[in-house]
Amino acid sequence: MSSKDAIDERVRQTLVKTLYGQPSSMAIGAVCGIITNGAAAYVSRNAFLVAGAILLSIVAIGRVVAALYLRRPGHRRNARVLEIVYETGAFTYSALAGLMSAFAIWAKIDPAVQMLLLGNAIGYGVGISARNAGRPVIALGQLFLCLIPPILACFLSGNLALAMLGFGMLMLLPAMVEITLNVFQVLRRSISTAETSQKLADKMQQLARTDVVTGLANRAGLNHQMVERLMVVGSDRKLALFWMDLDRFKEVNDTLGHPVGDRVLTEIARRLQALELDDTTIARFGGDEFIVVTEVGSRKESEDVAQAILAAINRPIRIDADRLELGASMGIALMPDDGSDFDTLMQSADLALYDAKINGRNRATFFDGSMTRDLVRRKEIEAELRHAIQRDELSIFFQPIVDLETGRIRTFEALVRWFHPERGEMRPDEFIPVAEDTGLIITLGNWITQQAAKACAQWPEDVTIAVNLSPIQIRAPGAALGILAALREARLDPTRLELEVTESLFLEDSENTARFIEELSGHGVRFALDDFGTGYSSLAYIDKFPFKKIKVDRSFVSGKDVGRKSEAIIRAVAEMGNQLEMDIVAEGLETVEQVQAVKNAGCTLGQGYYFSRAVPDYLAAILLSNEHGETAAATATGS
Structure with missing residues (x-):
């Protein structure tokens, strides 16, 4: 016709x-x-x-x-x-x-x-x-x-x-x-x-409910289908919701590009559809998150489904000449056990997913009522921290590291501060662990490096800037390139940047760490070993990597167990630093007696409230200006 x-x-x-x-x-x-x-x-x-x-x-x-x-x-x-x-x-x-x-x-x-x-x-x-x-x-x-x-x-x-x-x-x-x-x-x-x-x-309605990359339902499509699904679920059946977040997907996008990332998402969607689960809704919830909703007869059956999903995702993916291994974290919630309506079920699965991510990733976690309060708070902090970065609620404060011989400021350590518009100042130990657990530390760390480099570029050339690095940052693809880009943008000489790392870094991924340090050292960036003496201290790290500075942990300077043994440790570390032509920094100095003690022990630099708390960039500039004025006056008097 x-x-x-x-x-x-x-x-x-x-x-x-x-x-x-x-x-x-x-x-x-x-x-x-x-x-x-x-x-x-x-x-x-x-x-x-x-x-x-x-x-x-x-x-x-x-x-x-x-x-x-x-x-x-x-x-x-x-x-x-x-x-x-x-x-x-x-x-x-x-x-x-x-x-x-x-x-x-x-x-x-x-x-x-x-x-x-x-x-x-x-x-x-x-x-x-x-x-x-x-x-x-x-x-x-x-x-x-x-x-x-x-x-x-x-x-x-x-x-x-x-x-x-x-x-x-x-x-x-x-x-x-x-x-x-x-x-x-x-x-x-x-x-x-x-x-x-x-x-x-x-x-148009179909397009509005369909993910353009994978062809699966999107958020709107998922909600539409769930309205119909909830009306036909048998009284003797449970509705299981599996919420997946692909591990290391951001690395794929950053290193291979978004077109390859889209092909990975399409392949994951194809594998989920190939499972051919009965009465199943599959959706891409956004980014690298997928949701599978299906009926099960028992918790045991949902465990079998979860294992089948993870097995499908964990298989290596071949994209042209690249072989990718991703894995996924999964949160699972059951109706009516974990929620009597779909919104509550989603919240429960989301909390379970969050728990899976902060406890090692590449695992499946069932929702448990005990995780609600703590995880909700951590999720709130994560969401608010993302907004804080976008809204410029974060600030960089600078604490001076002083030459114990001359009293001059040699370095400022960059420390992030968060002034929440409703909660007031947030302590770093509240949000830094959340940032590390969720991978947000990569974005946060890059931002800190950029801001610190811009501030340092305005200071005298003999003053350097120290930035703490998380092991997660260093393992991220393109980490070294990101730091070099921040230096170029700020027009800061790489020799004026010091990256502080802790000993825990070398316990997990020494090969990538060595490559990271070698690449940046080749451009002149300096490295410092932070909190020395609190972990599995090994002289092998100091021998292998080009550290220019060792920071003795504050527990040896102002801790409750400070005594003859701690003084002997500081003296030994200082002597080692002197022989290796490395600066030794004593942290946590609060009194003149402590300053004199570490100086007598051989430390060359000091940091702590005795000299100054961490201050905003304009006060750091004033400290340097005052110091420069005093030096100029002394020079004029001497002449």
Whole structure:
């Protein structure tokens, strides 16, 4: 069937539905026809007209009754049957109206009766041709059945006036044919346009509910499908929600580019669909997160499903010449066990996912009520920290590291401070662990390095900046390139940047760490070993890596167990640093006695409240300015 024929068929079906959907117009026409023809029969007392009026009344009433019957709710209606019923009644009624008018003219019945019946035939034929124009065969068939008989009667009457009347009616036919066909074309175009608009609307709605990368449902699509799913879940079944977050996906995007990342997402979607779980909804919830919702009979069955999903995701992915191994963290929640509605179920699965991520990743965790309070707080901090970075709520403070011999500031350590608009100042030990657990430390660390480098670029060239690095930052792809880019943007000499790392860094990934340190050292960046003495201290690190500075942990300087042993340790470390031409920094100095003690022990640099707390950048600039003024004054006096 051609497109044109298909539209014509839908126009026909639309007309049929309209006819039977609104039988009131048919009833009004039936009443008018019965009254008109009944009056003509009564006035003329002609047997033929009386019989015709009775037959026409029967047909009119039958059509109304049929319309009312066939439009009843639940009645099985076939479009073709409805059309045949309508055509039979319409053609019979029109033929009766035309024949009765023709008979009145031919038999020279009372002129008033002729006028009454002819007016009824013309009015009905013209009116119905417009009303039924959506089905031209019906409209024109009724028109011709109503007018051809009286036209012929007029021509055969031998009366010139009636012949001219017949000629006028004859000229009416082509005019009404054209009008009917024009109305049909308008109706046809309207229906075609409406169908196109509906198809476009349906397509837009489908697109709005579909993820463009994977073809899976998106958030809107998931919510739409869940409304229907929740209505059909069996009372003996559970609805299991599996929420996955791909591990290391950001590394793929950063190192291989977003097109490769999209191909990875598409492959993961394909694998999830290939599991062919019964009655399952699969959605990409955004970024690298996927959600699978399916019915299970027990918790054990949901564990099996979780293992199948993780096994599918964990298989290596081959993208061109690259072999990628991702893995995923998964949170699982069951309805009704973990939530009586879908929103609560989502929250429970989200908390379970968060727990899986902060406890090692690449694992599946079921929701447990005990995790709610702590995890909710950590998630709040994570979300607020992301917003804080975007809204510039974070600040960099600088604590000086002082030369114990000259008292001059040699370095400032950059320390992040968060002044929450509602909670006030947030302690670093509140948000830094959350940032490290969630991987947000990478974004935060890059931001700290950028801000610190920009501040240092404004200071005297003999003053350096020290920035703490998390092991997670160093393991991130392109970490060294990010630091070098920050230096270029700030126009800061790489030799003025010191990166402080802790010993825990070398316990996990020494190969990547060595590559990271080697690359940056080659550009002149300096490295310091922070919190020395608190971990698994090993001289092998100091021998292997190009450290220029060792920071002795504050516990040896101002801790509760400070004594002869701690002093001996500091002295030993200082002696080692002296032999290796490394600076030794004593942290946590608060009193003049502590300063003198570490200086006597051989430490070259000191840091702590005795010299200064961490201060904003403008106060750091003032400290340097005052120091420069004192030096200039001393030089002038000496001269």
